[in-house]
Amino acid sequence: MSTDQATPPASHAGALAGLRVLDLSRVLAGPWASQTLGDLGAEVIKVERPGVGDDTRLWGPPFLKDALGEASHESAYYLCANRNKRSIAVDLTQPAGQDLIRRLAQGSDVLIENFKVGGLRAYGLDAQTLCALNPRLVYCSITGFGQTGPYAARAGYDFLMQGMGGLMSVTGRPEGEPGAGPLKVGVALTDILTGLYASTAVLAALRARDQSGRGQHIDLALLDVQVACLANQGMNYLYSGQLPQRMGNAHPNTVPYQDFPTADGDMILAIGNDSQFARFCAEAGHPEWAQDPRYASNSARLAHRATLIPLLRQCTVMHSTADWVARLEAAGVPCGPINNMAQVFADPQLQSRGVITHLPHPVAGADIPLVASPIRLSDTPVQYRHAPPTLGQHTRAVLAECLGLGEAELDQLTQQGVLA
Structure with missing residues (x-):
């Protein structure tokens, strides 16, 4: 039985077709948000550092194998969050690179970034600057602790947030049992949930823009999201004053x-x-x-x-x-x-739902498997247009198409190290 979701007819435009997302984020929360928007039809331009790219490109093994069967520099981790994007490699530390991003932002609907608080201000790419240039821009900032508060300047990581946000206090074997102690969830769940909240917030801001004509700045914090997602455990504490305890796989409110x-x-x-x-x-x-x-x-x-x-x-x-x-x-x-994972992907229910899709990848020289989007829309279904891009794969094409740069100007910027 095939595990591919059916490719929608070419006549079906994605629900977000016509929207341009400028993605300055890396690792997982921001890329997860932009991938979701890309799956729904938005054009996503991923901005990466020349020669380095998204940190997760090297977060392996496993790595994608090339046409000769050798490991490449494309990790499975990177592949999980970056389909339906085009990659441009631009050096933001150079004034010419900053100017390119400002020009792209003027023609974009959404910008997603996860730099430290104030990190883009030195480059003139902060929300205040870019929203002044493009008042319709929805600018989404994802940080560990948010734009305000005593921890705002700190770096934030998923594991840290699972601990600080209370999730690990209710995850793991109960005290007194073998192996007791706090445990993190087996995937970077806080990052993923933040990415989902980010995509929801972006859609809400775009809807508000339909009414007001104005974009806005979205301030999303991993810690805020983790606390919000404590759900019943958080509310149980607020209403009882009793600290929830680790219970292994048991449930605090229903038995068995x-x-x-x-x-x-x-x-x-x-x-x-x-x-x-x-x-x-x-x-x-x-x-x-x-x-x-x-x-x-x-x-x-x-x-x-x-x-x-x-x-x-x-x-x-x-x-x-x-x-x-x-x-x-x-x-x-x-x-x-x-x-286990083998049983998951062999499950007849999941196979019938098409949980795997395939897209051609230039490094592999063939189609590669990807976990499909779970979103099912009857009239504007998810589309799979691009495999996760190689670093800078679309630099010249995007800048020529979006900014009208000619070959001579692109060559000059490449020679200067602004582009790669």
């Missing part, structure tokens, strides 16, 4: 809602109400558990978690994961396996 051992591995039970629990008990051959006053209601199960969970574990090990999933799904009890 965690992993359980099976005869050949592990599975997840995600029981969200009393009727689902009763159906599980019937399938498990212990209907009496659902009648027991200690377990009949969710509040009772929460109070008696310590006695219930061992009973369930003794029961779940009697059958294989596949057997449990088949039986419980038929009974309407939410459950599932704990898949």
Whole structure:
């Protein structure tokens, strides 16, 4: 079965077709935002440092292999967040390079950057300067701690934010268990969530521009996003005053809602109400558990978690994961396996949804696989136009197309080291 999403007809313009995004960001949060906008049809111009490029280009292995099977300088990490973009290599430390970016900003709808607070002011590329040149510009700044506050000047990284923002305090094995202690999430989730908030904020600012004719400055902080995404855990604390504790894979508000051992591995039970629990008990051959006053209601199960969970574990090990999933799904009890990456991409549900797409890449000399966008729009579907670009792949074409630079001027700028 093919894992490719269908390519939309050429007649379908993307939802954001006609918008130009100037992307001065690097690593993950900013590139994730601009990739999302690019998937939705926006033109994205990625500005990179000559000779170096986005830091993540070298965050490997693994690296993309070239046509001869040798590792290239294109890491899988970089490839995950940079499709549907064109790359230009411009030296922002040189006045001529700064002038090129200002001119590009005058013809852009959105600018995304994640420099330290004030970092672009020295180049004349800060929000105040560029929004004065282009009052319709939506200028999105992504930093660790925001544009204001006592930590504003600090550098910010996802791992740091997971710790400072409380996520690690509720992630990991409970105190007293083997392996207890705080853990980060296995992907840079704060960066990704910030990228999603950034793309949402950009769309809101563009909608506001439709009404006012004015762009605006968006101030997004990784720490703010991480705290916002504490969700029920944050609200539980605010309303109870009780510090939430690390609970492993258990849930603070509903039981049973965690992993359980099976005869050949592990599975997840995600029981969200009393009727689902009763159906599980019937399938498990212990209907009496659902009648027991200690377990009949969710509040009772929460109070008696310590006695219930061992009973369930003794029961779940009697059958294989596949057997449990088949039986419980038929009974309407939410459950599932704990898949590794191979199992994820082989899953028939995900294959039918087209979670992998392929695009031609000049280094590979062939199509390369990419994880597809999860966004499904019926009339203006996501389009896959460009593989993640090589460093400076489109410098000359973009500057000729957008600024009208001729070959002689491009040659001169290249000789001066402004372009690469």
